[in-house]
Amino acid sequence: MPNLYQPQLKKRVLKTLEEDPLFKAIETIKTFPSSKVVSFLIGAFLHKDEMVRWKAIACFGVVVKKIADQDIERARVIIRRxxxxxxxxxxxxxxxxxxxxxxxxxxxxxxxxxYLSIYVSYIWDPKDERKYKADNYLEFPPAQRGII
Known part of the structure; x- marks a missing residue:
């Protein structure tokens, strides 16, 4: 992979997400420097094209796993973000x-x-007293759907 400046890399990531089928996009994105593309993928979660958004989400998981395998603390920082x-x-x-x-x-x-217990806490209604109370409950239905 040639050394690309940030703007060039961002354009390559977006072009890949816009033009390539999912599995090819994943394979291409994996060749880019993971720590540099992760922010571009998060930005693409808001892309106007729904297919691009979903490809960015799918690629994000693969990229974060690659980062976690190399530097788990860096992956934790991404999850905390x-x-x-x-x-x-x-x-x-x-x-x-x-x-x-x-x-x-x-x-x-x-x-x-x-992080799975924290993730689940986003949909655990604090009014439900059968388990621990969580302060993470997302009240916005589209966000709840995203968690589910």
Missing amino acids: LMWMLNEESGSMAWGVPEGFAEAMFYSEVLRKE
């Missing part, structure tokens, strides 16, 4: 973030073991 984006205090509605979070856990057993 997603958790912040899901927090109401962040001031944003993080479209695609629940799905990307799930993809990362699907591919990485380490991340799944560490």
Whole structure:
């Protein structure tokens, strides 16, 4: 892979997501520097084309797994970034973030073991007293659907 500057790399990532079928896009994205493309993939969660969004989400899981295999603390930072984006205090509605979070856990057993209980807490209604109370409950139905 040639050394690409950030703007060139971002354009390549978007072009790949827009033009390639899913499995080819995943294989291409895997050849890019993982730590550099992860932010571009998160940005693509908001793309106007739904297919591009879903390809970005699928690629995100693979990229985060690759990062986790090389540097688990770096992968944890990425997951905590997603958790912040899901927090109401962040001031944003993080479209695609629940799905990307799930993809990362699907591919990485380490991340799944560490974060699955937190992930589930986003849909655990704090009014339900059968289990522990969680303060992470997402009240916005589209976000709940993303978690589910």
